[in-house]
Amino acid sequence: MLKVDNLSYAYTDKYLFENLNLYLDIKTIIKVSGSNGSGKTTFLKNISGILQDYEGEILYLNENIKDISSPNIFYAGHKNGFKDNLTVGENLKNDLRNPEFDLDKIKNYLNDFGCEISFSTPLGNYSEGQKKKILLSLFASVNADLYVLDEPFSNLDDEGIDCLNEIFRQKVSEGSSIVFTSHENQGKSSQEINIDDFKND
Amino acid sequence: MNKTFNNLKTFYHKLGSSPWFYKISGITIPYVALFSFLFLSIGIVWGVFFSPTDFKQGDVYRIIYMHVPAASVSQAIYYTMTVAAVVSMIWRMKMAGIFIKSMAPIGASFTFLALISGSIWGQPTWGTWWIWDARLTSTLVLFIFYIAIISLYSSFSEKKSADQAVSILTLVGAVNLPIIKKSVDWWNTLHQPASIKFTESSSISPEMLYPLIISIFGFYLVVLLSGLMAMRAEIAKREINKEWFKNY
Amino acid sequence: MTRLAKRIFYKELVSYKKRSSTYLSPIVFFLITIALYPLALSNDPADLAFLAPGITWICVLLSTLLSIQNIFNEDFEDGSLDIFFSLRVSTLSLVIVKILVNWIFSSLPIIILSSTVVFLLFLPSESLVILLTSLLIGTPVISLFGALAGALSLGKSSILGPAIVLPLSLPILILGTSAVSSFLNGENPSFYFLMMLAIFIFLLPLICYACIGALRLHYE
Numbered sequence: 001m002l003k004v005d006n007l008s009y010a011y012t013d014k015y016l017f018e019n020l021n022l023y024l025d026i027k028t029i030i031k032v033s034g035s036n037g038s039g040k041t042t043f044l045k046n047i048s049g050i051l052q053d054y055e056g057e058i059l060y061l062n063e064n065i066k067d068i069s070s071p072n073i074f075y076a077g078h079k080n081g082f083k084d085n086l087t088v089g090e091n092l093k094n095d096l097r098n099p100e101f102d103l104d105k106i107k108n109y110l111n112d113f114g115c116e117i118s119f120s121t122p123l124g125n126y127s128e129g130q131k132k133k134i135l136l137s138l139f140a141s142v143n144a145d146l147y148v149l150d151e152p153f154s155n156l157d158d159e160g161i162d163c164l165n166e167i168f169r170q171k172v173s174e175g176s177s178i179v180f181t182s183h184e185n186q187g188k189s190s191q192e193i194n195i196d197d198f199k200n201d
Numbered sequence: 202m203n204k205t206f207n208n209l210k211t212f213y214h215k216l217g218s219s220p221w222f223y224k225i226s227g228i229t230i231p232y233v234a235l236f237s238f239l240f241l242s243i244g245i246v247w248g249v250f251f252s253p254t255d256f257k258q259g260d261v262y263r264i265i266y267m268h269v270p271a272a273s274v275s276q277a278i279y280y281t282m283t284v285a286a287v288v289s290m291i292w293r294m295k296m297a298g299i300f301i302k303s304m305a306p307i308g309a310s311f312t313f314l315a316l317i318s319g320s321i322w323g324q325p326t327w328g329t330w331w332i333w334d335a336r337l338t339s340t341l342v343l344f345i346f347y348i349a350i351i352s353l354y355s356s357f358s359e360k361k362s363a364d365q366a367v368s369i370l371t372l373v374g375a376v377n378l379p380i381i382k383k384s385v386d387w388w389n390t391l392h393q394p395a396s397i398k399f400t401e402s403s404s405i406s407p408e409m410l411y412p413l414i415i416s417i418f419g420f421y422l423v424v425l426l427s428g429l430m431a432m433r434a435e436i437a438k439r440e441i442n443k444e445w446f447k448n449y
Numbered sequence: 450m451t452r453l454a455k456r457i458f459y460k461e462l463v464s465y466k467k468r469s470s471t472y473l474s475p476i477v478f479f480l481i482t483i484a485l486y487p488l489a490l491s492n493d494p495a496d497l498a499f500l501a502p503g504i505t506w507i508c509v510l511l512s513t514l515l516s517i518q519n520i521f522n523e524d525f526e527d528g529s530l531d532i533f534f535s536l537r538v539s540t541l542s543l544v545i546v547k548i549l550v551n552w553i554f555s556s557l558p559i560i561i562l563s564s565t566v567v568f569l570l571f572l573p574s575e576s577l578v579i580l581l582t583s584l585l586i587g588t589p590v591i592s593l594f595g596a597l598a599g600a601l602s603l604g605k606s607s608i609l610g611p612a613i614v615l616p617l618s619l620p621i622l623i624l625g626t627s628a629v630s631s632f633l634n635g636e637n638p639s640f641y642f643l644m645m646l647a648i649f650i651f652l653l654p655l656i657c658y659a660c661i662g663a664l665r666l667h668y669e
Contacts, residue, residue, distance in 0.1 A: 012359055013442065048535040053361075053669045068537065075535035079528030086467055094460040096453065096536055148535075290662075342616040349612040356605055362666040366601055369659050370613070373597065376655065377617050380648070384620035388627065 001026050001177055002047065002146060007056035009042055016042055017198035020056070024179065026145075027172050029188070032181045034195030040181040041078060041150055043195060047179060048075040048148045060146070074144035078151055080135045084124030091123050092138055102141055109137035109167070114159045129155040136160075140167045147171065147178045153186040161186050217294045219436045220445045226429040233426045241419030248412035255409075261325045266413060268318035270420035271311045272340065278308035278424065279343060282350075283375040286368035296432075298364025299439070301371060302354055303431035307424060309347035316340055335386035342381055346374040360439060454542035457533075461550040471516070475555045476562055479512040483569055494571040501570035502580055502629035505563050506587075506622055509556075510615070513588055516555035517595030518602075518610035520547055521664065525604050534668060540661045548589075548596045556588040579632045583625040586645045590621050593649075593656040600663035621645060 002024035009016045016039035024030055034040045045051040047058060049065050058065040065071070074097055082091045093101045103119065110117050113133040123131065132155045139147065153161055165188050168178055180187055215221045248266035255262040282301050289297035319337065320330045331337065350367050357363035405413070440446040465471045486504045487497055497504075524530045533543055563584060566572045572580065594614040602609040628641035 013439075045531070049537065050531050050534045051668055070537055073535060075532060077528050077531050079526070079531070081528040081532045083464055083523070083527060083529075086464065090463055090467070094456065094463055096456055096460070096532060096538070338619075342619070345612055345616050349609060352607060352612070353601055353609055356602060356607060356609075357666070359669055362669045365666050366663060369597075369663055370601060373613075373617070373656070373659060377620075381616065381619050384623045388623045391627065 001061060002179075003057075003059040003062075004047070005057040005059070007043075007046060007054055007058065009039065009046060009051070009054045011042070015200060017195050018200050020193075020195075020198045022193060024146075024177055024191075026175055026177055028190050029168055029172055029178045029180070030191045030193060031187050031189035032179060032193055032195065033183070034181075038195040038199070040195050044075075044077075044148050044150050044179065044181060048073055050075070072145040074139060074142050074147045076135055076139055076147075076149045076152065080131060082123050082131065082135070085122060087120050088117055088123050088126075088134060089119035092119070092134070095138060097142055098138060099142070105141040106137045109140040110134065112166075113137060113163050129157065129160070132156060133160055136164060136167070140171075143174075143176075145176055147176060147180075149178065149180040151182065152180050153182050153184070156186075217292075217296050219296065219299075219440055222296060223433060223436050223446075223449070226433050230426065230429050230433075233422060233429065237419055237422030237426050239419075240415055240422055244412050244414075244416030244419045248409070248416060252409050252412055253406070258326050261322065264318050264322045266416045268315060268322055269413060270417040271315040271318060273417055274420050274424050275308055275312035275315050275340070275343060277421070278304050278311065279346075279371075279375070279378075282308065282371050286371040286375070289364055289368040290372070295361075295364070295439075298360070298368070299432055299435045300428075301350070301364065301367050303435050304428055305347050305350045305354070305367070307427050307431065309344060309351065311420075311424070312340060312344040312347060316344060333385070334389050335382050338385045339378060339382040343374075343378065346370075346378070350374075451539065451542065453536070453538050454546060457538065457543060458546045458550065461546055465550055465554045471551075471554045472558050475512045475516045475559050478515055479508050479559045479562060482508045482511060483566065487570070498571040498573060501566055501572035502576070502626045504570055505566045505572070505580060506584070506625050509559055509563060509584055509588065510591060510618055510622060512559050513556050513591045514595055514610060514614050517548075517551055517592050518599045518614070520551050520596055520599045521603055522599065525667070530664070540664060541657060544596065544600075544657050544660045544664070548592050551596075552589060552592045556592060560584045560588065573633060576629050576632050579638050580629050582642060583628040583638075583645070586642055586649065587621045587625045590645070590649050590652060591618050593652055594618060597656050597660050597663065600660040601666075603664065603667045620648065624648075 002022070004020060004022040004024075007020040007022075008018040020043070022030070032040050032043060042051060046054045047065070049068070049071065052066055060068060060071055060073075076097075081095065081097075086094075089103070092098060092103075092106060107119075110133060113136065115130055115133045115137075117126070117130065117134060123134070126134070132152075136152060136156075139149065139152075152164060156164065165186075168188065171178060180189075245266055249263050252263070254260055282304055285297040285300040285304075288294050289301065316337075319340075323332070324330050350370055353370055354363045354367045357366060437446065483504065486500070490500070491497065521530065524533070533540070560581060564577060564581065566580075567574050567577055591614060594617045595610065598610045598613040601613075624641045624645050628638040628645075631641065632638045
């Protein structure tokens with residue numbers, strides 16, 4: 001599904017990583033690991049088409065990712081893309097990654113995460129962990145072919161971690177693929193890639 | 202015909218190469234320095250000490266040997282930066298970006314010089330340090346643009362992006378500066394300030410013109426000199442880790 | 450408008466409506482700066498009436514500048530801009546929608562409020578319509594310049610906003626105030642309106658594409 005060919009990315013004259021090769025099949029979970037500042041987030045942004053000044057080629061379903069008009073990719077970055085002053089419901093309803101607003105679906109996933117969230121409270125009232133669970137419930141309810149998640153397990157309690165792994169399993173059985181970054185050994189993945197391996201120091 | 206065209210093309214490609222430019226500028230800088238010193242000193246000394254006293258303005262007019270070249274150069278620099286901005290945006294030529302980055306402070310300095318020298322000239326000649334006519338206002342705006350370009354460049358950590366950003370800003374300024382000048386000019390024709398009438402010094406005698414032209418040449422050469430030196434410094438800064446530079 | 454563009458529009462509307470400072474701050478700023486002029490210059494009605502079009506225009510210009518230079522910052526900081534780019538949203542729609550919504554919430558209230566200068570600055574009431582029309586046509590151009598300044602200096606607070614917007618807005622300022630003063634002199638101000646409109650139409654595609662280029666620069 002996703003083919004990364006000799007990907008190199010330079011930032012202010014220094015290469016973060018060079019000649020990275022990756023093949024992502026459908027129904028696969030790939031964990032991207034690496035030390036702090038190694039380029040994990042940059043790599044994820046390259047795959048999702050946010051940072052396009054890389055060297056090499058990224059092919060999504062055999063098409064160059066730069067030429068695709070509306071890829072079915074879900075991206076959830078380190079910053080959650082929500083606005084604190086809007087209510088939870090307004091944030092979820094207006095999120096551009098959410099093609100349909102299915103309130104109940106998201107509520108169900110929130111229950112699985114063990115969260116008591118009221119959709120009419122401002123998002124800023126909730127803790128970072130709760131906001132993460134809201135973001136992940138959105139992730140769970142959206143149907144995409146490829147999910148790109150940056151540090152999805154951070155700020156989660158044990159219950160959340162188990163729940164997320166379960167959602168990963170579910171998504172993969174439905175035919176999607178997931179790429180995520182993580183520091184610790186929380187996420188279960190079928191493949192792992194370490195950015196530090198592609199540095200040239 | 203074909204040969205000259207091919208030569209031009211090769212020259213243009215060479216211009217885009219930092220090592221070639223670094224080498225050539227290193228060779229030519231001493232000569233440019235020599236000639237700029239010659240022209241500048243001849244022009245200024247001739248104009249300040251040996252040209253005739255003006256009938257209307259007395260001796261104070263001699264500041265035009267500094268003011269006119271500075272004003273001319275400040276505009277010319279912006280024109281060249283505009284061309285470089287177009288090249289930088291369309292062909293992503295690194296040297297064009299280096300050109301803009303290096304010339305902006307030089308342009309700012311000469312614009313500042315033009316403004317100050319113009320004010321000093323204006324006081325005894327027309328009785329005022331400043332007037333909001335089209336020329337002065339648009340020169341002030343030009344100065345602000347130079348400062349904005351310098352400030353914008355420094356706010357980017359990635360040089361490629363900085364080059365593009367200042368190219369955009371330079372182009373926006375280039376499109377709008379004529380509009381600004383025309384509109385202030387037109388506004389002034391409606392609101393003619395009664396007491397002060399600025400007229401061009403219509404005919405200038407040859408004894409005053411020749412040193413002026415030499416001065417102008419001298420200023421352009423000084424700009425060329427500073428530009429070459431600034432671009433060399435910027436190339437050094439950017440390519441310091443490259444092989445060709447280490448082996449230079 | 451594509452579906453995604455409509456959603457962006459709606460999201461912007463909700464976001465602006467929720468944060469009352471988007472329309473309240475410009476109003477407060479406008480009124481305060483208007484108040485400065487009579488106190489600093491002269492409170493003689495005759496003097497103020499003569500200066501009123503210019504003072505109003507300057508205060509509208511400054512208030513608009515204040516609210517538009519941060520137009521892209523919030524989305525940049527909370528990650529929404531990343532998501533825009535990942536979804537391949539047409540950046541043109543994004544820029545136009547953001548400028549439009551900002552203009553509706555920040556400039557439009559000020560323009561309506563500027564009718565009060567008939568009382569505050571003793572503007573001759575017959576010229577009010579002309580003043581409002583000039584503001585209506587001229588403020589979109591100022592918004593364009595402000596958006597460009599915001600896109601270039603994304604995420605940082607810099608002098609770029611005033612340094613770019615104020616000089617570039619000089620022609621609009623001149624045309625706008627001249628429209629009113631020419632009307633008060635008995636002439637037809639439509640020339641000035643047409644010129645401002647022409648400038649807007651000319652600059653709209655140019656500045657929008659410059660904004661798109663500038664936004665992309667921060668993703669490199």
